[in-house]
């Protein structure tokens with residue numbers, strides 16, 4: 344009977360509707376401003392953080408669908424409003440969680456966090472760290488894991504370009520930054536915060552501060568794994584980033600050339616020296632495979648990956664062939680390409696090695 348539809352039944356149905364930006368229930372986040380039930384018709388007002396939110400129609404549709412699924416409701420009127428300043432402040436406080444303050448260690452950096460950290464390092468620049476980070480992240484996302492990607496190359500950021508989202512600005516609600524969601528992963532990079540490619544001239548302490556901000560000010564939500572794209576080399580910068588993430592494990596990227604392999608070993612030794620476990624070696628640009636005949640051309644020689652793995656007493660986890668990225672991106676390979684398949688295999692291997700499934704289950 345229509346008259347029996349209660350406010351509780353409506354709220355219960357709306358619990359499943361998430362704000363796509365913060366990925367929390369609109370009920371939990373107090374975004375449902377009013378509910379009125381007239382016979383079998385529900386009138387609901389939902390408040391969004393900013394006027395003209397691009398996701399407005401997504402939420403509107405989801406709210407309407409949820410209402411129409413309630414037994415006894417035959418029609419739904421949904422009004423989307425905008426939060427007042429005060430409501431937005433309450434919303435932001437809720438996002439940050441109780442008692443959050445600038446001095447507190449962010450959840451992701453606490454020693455008992457169930458999120459795995461994997462840093463992608465190399466000796467030489469330009470061997471494909473960022474490409475590997477981005478594609479491995481997407482592949483882990485395809486396996487259903489919640490993946491955060493941090494462009495820890497504060498000065499030489501490149502991940503937004505690689506993903507094709509260089510022009511996107513992250514949503515900010517009262518100083519809480521939402522990571523940019525792209526291809527099933529969440530991304531944060533310095534590039535989102537520098538106007539028009541202006542060079543960044545901060546030194547030492549600023550680097551640490553910036554990276555810390557990537558945790559303190561960013562609402563990541565629950566994550567199973569965080570990939571860190573490190574700056575190249577074995578210099579101070581890479582060392583600082585190592586120091587900042589004592590828990591992170593490392594993947595070493597190299598190309599098949601001897602010169603790249605030599606420096607990659609040094610990068611790996613630095614990781615080991617700073618007590619970071621090396622998970623294995625990725626040999627990137629390993630070969631070019633002719634699409635028609637399937638023949639492989641080893642443009643950069645052979646053996647670099649195996650040599651690095653030997654030097655570090657670990658194994659080559661993947662050999663990524665050369666290839667063209669998908670349109671609209673500068674470095675993401677299609678799932679069904681040779682590269683995409685190699686990354687899928689790598690993601691499966693890593694998920695097993697890091698026991699991601701068990702960790703995710705323990706968290707939820």
Ligand SMILES: Nc1ncnc2c1ncn2[C@@H]1O[C@H](COP(=O)(O)OP(=O)(O)OP(=O)(O)O)[C@@H](O)[C@H]1O
Nearest residue numbers: 468469470471472473474575628663664665666674
């Ligand atoms: N498997 C691949 N096939 C084809 N091109 C690739 C491949 N991997 C990387 N590249 C290209 O090589 C260049 C360097 O790659 P990338 O930026 O990922 O390296 P990097 O190690 O992160 O560099 P940096 O040290 O500057 O941060 C880019 O232009 C990238 O598109």
Ligand SMILES: [Mg+2]
Nearest residue numbers: 472473496501
């Ligand atoms: Mg890079």
